[in-house]
Amino acid sequence: MEFNFDPVLQSWRFLLDGLRVTLILSGGVALCSFIFGTLVGLARRYGPEWLRVILVFYIDSMRAIPVLVVLVWVYFALPAITGWNLPPFWSALFALSFHLAAYVAEVIRAGIESVRPGQVRAGLALGMSGPQIVRMIVLPQAIVRMMPAFGSLLSLAIKDTAIAAVIAVPELMRRADAVAGQSYAPVEVFSTVMIIYFLIIFPVTRAVDMVYKRIAFLGRS
Amino acid sequence: MNLDWSIIPASAGALARGALITIALTVLTMTIAVPCGIGVAMLRESKFRPVAFLATCFVELFRNLPIILVVYWAFYVMPVVFGIAFSPFITGLVALSLNNTAYNSETFRSGIKSIRKGQTEAALALGMSEGQAFRQIVLPQAWRRVLPVLATTWVTLFKDTSLVSVIAVGDLAHTAMQIRSQSFRVIEMLTAMAAIYWLLGYPQAKIADWIHKKFGVTE
Amino acid sequence: MTAATLAMQSAPRVVLQYRDVRKLYGDFVALSGVSMEVERGQVVCLIGPSGSGKSTLLRCTNALESLDGGELLFDGIPLPKDAASIRKVRQRMGMVFQNFELFPHKTAIQNIMMGPKTVLGLSEQESRARAEALLVKVGLSDKPENYPANLSGGQQQRVAIARALAMEPEVMLFDEPTSALDPETIGEVLNVMKALADDGMTMVVVTHEMTFARRVADHVVVFESGRILEQGPPTQIFDAPQQARTRDFLGHLGWDA
Numbered sequence: 001m002e003f004n005f006d007p008v009l010q011s012w013r014f015l016l017d018g019l020r021v022t023l024i025l026s027g028g029v030a031l032c033s034f035i036f037g038t039l040v041g042l043a044r045r046y047g048p049e050w051l052r053v054i055l056v057f058y059i060d061s062m063r064a065i066p067v068l069v070v071l072v073w074v075y076f077a078l079p080a081i082t083g084w085n086l087p088p089f090w091s092a093l094f095a096l097s098f099h100l101a102a103y104v105a106e107v108i109r110a111g112i113e114s115v116r117p118g119q120v121r122a123g124l125a126l127g128m129s130g131p132q133i134v135r136m137i138v139l140p141q142a143i144v145r146m147m148p149a150f151g152s153l154l155s156l157a158i159k160d161t162a163i164a165a166v167i168a169v170p171e172l173m174r175r176a177d178a179v180a181g182q183s184y185a186p187v188e189v190f191s192t193v194m195i196i197y198f199l200i201i202f203p204v205t206r207a208v209d210m211v212y213k214r215i216a217f218l219g220r221s
Numbered sequence: 222m223n224l225d226w227s228i229i230p231a232s233a234g235a236l237a238r239g240a241l242i243t244i245a246l247t248v249l250t251m252t253i254a255v256p257c258g259i260g261v262a263m264l265r266e267s268k269f270r271p272v273a274f275l276a277t278c279f280v281e282l283f284r285n286l287p288i289i290l291v292v293y294w295a296f297y298v299m300p301v302v303f304g305i306a307f308s309p310f311i312t313g314l315v316a317l318s319l320n321n322t323a324y325n326s327e328t329f330r331s332g333i334k335s336i337r338k339g340q341t342e343a344a345l346a347l348g349m350s351e352g353q354a355f356r357q358i359v360l361p362q363a364w365r366r367v368l369p370v371l372a373t374t375w376v377t378l379f380k381d382t383s384l385v386s387v388i389a390v391g392d393l394a395h396t397a398m399q400i401r402s403q404s405f406r407v408i409e410m411l412t413a414m415a416a417i418y419w420l421l422g423y424p425q426a427k428i429a430d431w432i433h434k435k436f437g438v439t440e
Numbered sequence: 441m442t443a444a445t446l447a448m449q450s451a452p453r454v455v456l457q458y459r460d461v462r463k464l465y466g467d468f469v470a471l472s473g474v475s476m477e478v479e480r481g482q483v484v485c486l487i488g489p490s491g492s493g494k495s496t497l498l499r500c501t502n503a504l505e506s507l508d509g510g511e512l513l514f515d516g517i518p519l520p521k522d523a524a525s526i527r528k529v530r531q532r533m534g535m536v537f538q539n540f541e542l543f544p545h546k547t548a549i550q551n552i553m554m555g556p557k558t559v560l561g562l563s564e565q566e567s568r569a570r571a572e573a574l575l576v577k578v579g580l581s582d583k584p585e586n587y588p589a590n591l592s593g594g595q596q597q598r599v600a601i602a603r604a605l606a607m608e609p610e611v612m613l614f615d616e617p618t619s620a621l622d623p624e625t626i627g628e629v630l631n632v633m634k635a636l637a638d639d640g641m642t643m644v645v646v647t648h649e650m651t652f653a654r655r656v657a658d659h660v661v662v663f664e665s666g667r668i669l670e671q672g673p674p675t676q677i678f679d680a681p682q683q684a685r686t687r688d689f690l691g692h693l694g695w696d697a
Contacts (some may be wrong), residue, residue: 064422064425066380070415159288160287186293186297197287339537343541346533353558357554
């Protein structure tokens with residue numbers, strides 16, 4: 001078996017630019033899904049009944065429908081219905097965030113529910129109000145407990161950006177496919193790109209693990 | 222916007238076949254990835270250092286890669302390594318199995334570790350071998366911890382099968398998108414695709430919830 | 441009386457010998473040169489503050505922990521190193537844990553049958569007969585099909601004792617058997633242990649129950665910081681301790697020496 005990494009080396013700038021897009025898209029998806037997901041999670045837990053029904057439907061639907069399907073629908077079907085023409089990058093940002101936010105919401109819910117009821121009772125006994133208790137007792141503990149799950153969602157955000165390749169977002173996966181197609185050295189190209197993705201995602205999961213180990217005691221009650 | 226929903230009943234047969242392939246992929250992948258996951262988990266605990274190290278590398282690699290990339294990679298690498306051409310279905314199956322084996326081995330490893338050391342000690346104190354203690358005392362208890370996580374992995378896998386559509390495996394996603402490009406019925410087909418996934422996936426998610434409730438551990 | 445007990449009566453006097461036993465956990469010295477002997481039919485109680493090495497010594501006895509120095513002799517023979525021989529040794533010793541460690545997925549009688557069936561290879565009927573007899577002996581003949589979750593702490597510990605006895609051991613090792621029990625149930629477990637002692641079982645017991653040690657032990661060993669502070673008959677240790685620190689330790693437990 002002969003390996004020829006020349007095509008990879010020649011296109012390194014092209015691939016690097018793809019990596020840049022991947023990182024920006026990942027950051028954007030992480031940010032948007034965390035914000036939206038937190039709002040959904042809190043609204044689901046503390047909001048009115050009618051809102052809860054809608055949100056539960058949204059969350060359960062995102063558990064059943066693949067990211068790829070949501071992505072393709074947003075890029076092709078949404079413009080046909082609304083007439084908005086979103087460029088690929090923004091379609092991907094919206095679709096990926098919309099999908100991931102459901103998972104964020106579930107993590108939020110599980111985190112809040114895992115804080116012992118006795119903690120809330122202690123707050124009430126001190127005369128604290130509901131919002132005070134949520135803000136100062138429940139959420140701080142819940143956030144610590146949720147960290148490992150958030151860590152895996154963060155690496156999921158990065159992995160999902162690779163799917164954006166199918167709607168021609170110029171991120172790393174798409175670029176790798178292009179270079180592989182032109183150079184007839186697909187094994188070398190994809191193997192290199194595998195290593196690049198691993199080198200981005202692996203430290204993220206490890207870093208979250210390490211931070212969690214340091215602060216885990218803050219969430220134990 | 223002029224919608225013609227008749228395309229859906231017209232392609233019902235093709236869509237049903239696509240759905241079957243999706244389900245077949247899910248079932249087959251899990252059938253491979255559960256025993257392999259247990260195997261890899263045990264290799265990671267091996268007293269033989271190089272073996273444990275390699276097993277850990279395998280797990281960390283496939284846990285930290287996008288599945289779509291593994292699908293493409295498998296598509297190009299497998300013919301080169303084995304010298305024969307594989308069908309897209311097999312390629313997709315291999316890619317999904319590699320990924321899920323890695324996840325499952327983590328699941329089994331933490332399930333096994335969550336059983337108190339004292340249980341193994343009690344078994345050893347009776348004179349059981351390590352193997353007997355593991356098989357009769359640890360593994361039966363670990364199953365309860367592992368089942369809810371496997372249920373969630375199953376649901377995720379069901380969705381991830383859609384990614385093999387990029388190498389033209391005739392699953393639901395690929396079939397639906399083919400019909401869309403042939404008929405130009407974009408909104409109808411894409412919505413139908415989402416709806417069918419929803420109809421198949423929603424019950425699975427609810428069953429997974431039930432399993433979590435029934436087998437969930439409260440320490 | 442079983443055949444094993446008859447055989448034991450003509451066996452040598454000393455069952456367990458500890459010679460200058462050492463055990464390290466990293467930098468921490470858990471045992472720093474412990475020497476003592478256990479004679480056949482004796483009840484030896486190991487007492488002392490937490491972390492003084494008593495449980496560690498017990499776990500070295502049936503090779504759940506390895507030695508870092510010194511010798512441990514069972515029936516005059518040093519503990520073997522290979523797995524198969526260690527298992528044979530463990531079959532001749534019984535261990536009872538502080539947390540009972542019953543197997544939660546098996547019923548009480550299945551727990552007791554575990555050793556005879558899986559390790560000794562006895563038939564289902566023989567194992568069951570042995571288990572039923574032991575359930576009577578520990579006073580739980582009405583609860584064979586209960587799962588551990590449906591038994592009180594004291595009942596679980598009695599099943600654990602029966603499980604260890606099912607192997608017909610020559611020595612019984614108890615690691616703080618009553619420390620995890622409610623005060624009301626401690627008595628029922630201690631009574632079973634006393635009955636065992638009266639039957640002539642060789643027992644090494646790590647315990648905080650000083651009244652039990654005073655009444656039942658033939659020999660008491662006081663541990664401190666990984667070494668033996670003082671050892672002797674209960675009358676000496678509890679009524680006239682020779683070391684000032686023994687007196688201090690017992691005083692802290694509310695014991696007037």
